[in-house]
Amino acid sequence: MAATRTAEVTWNGSLAEGKGTIDYVTSGSFTRLPVTWASRTETADGRTSPEELLASAHASCYAMAFSGRLARNGTPPASLKVSATVTFDKAENGWKVVASALTVRGTVPGLDAATFTQLAEAAKDGCPISGALKGNVALSVEATLES
Secondary structure, eight states, X not given: OOOOOOEEEEEESOTTTOEEEEEEETTOSOOOEEEOHHHHHSOOTTOBOXXXXXXXXXXXXXXXXXXXXXXXXXXXXXXXXXXXXXXXXXXXXXXEEEEEEEEEEEXXXXXXXXXXXXXXXXXXXXXXXXXXHXXXXXXXXXXXXXX
């Protein structure tokens, strides 16, 4: 069965001077998040951006994919700390998301660092958000196994 999620946004004004809000998301877990062009290209100043939301989506998706891969390996994680850094840059044809760099630090009893790194890389390729970005955005993962 397919899952669908919805977000609704209101925008007022021009691109550079205008502002918007993320008014609704299916889960109801957040509402009224402010968003502006400046929060994308300059400083956040308490406002979010599509790239920040993409980073959140990529980090959480990857954490789930990696946790599942580790469990299938017989070495479920005690903990994973994942961050995603999404880069939004001006390209030849305008602004573009050019990269999403994942960093993961994990505690996984009974697993060696080499296998952790190998499974981390495989999880990057198995994450559905990575799949949506692949071919359009440079993807990377840096993995560190903690003891």
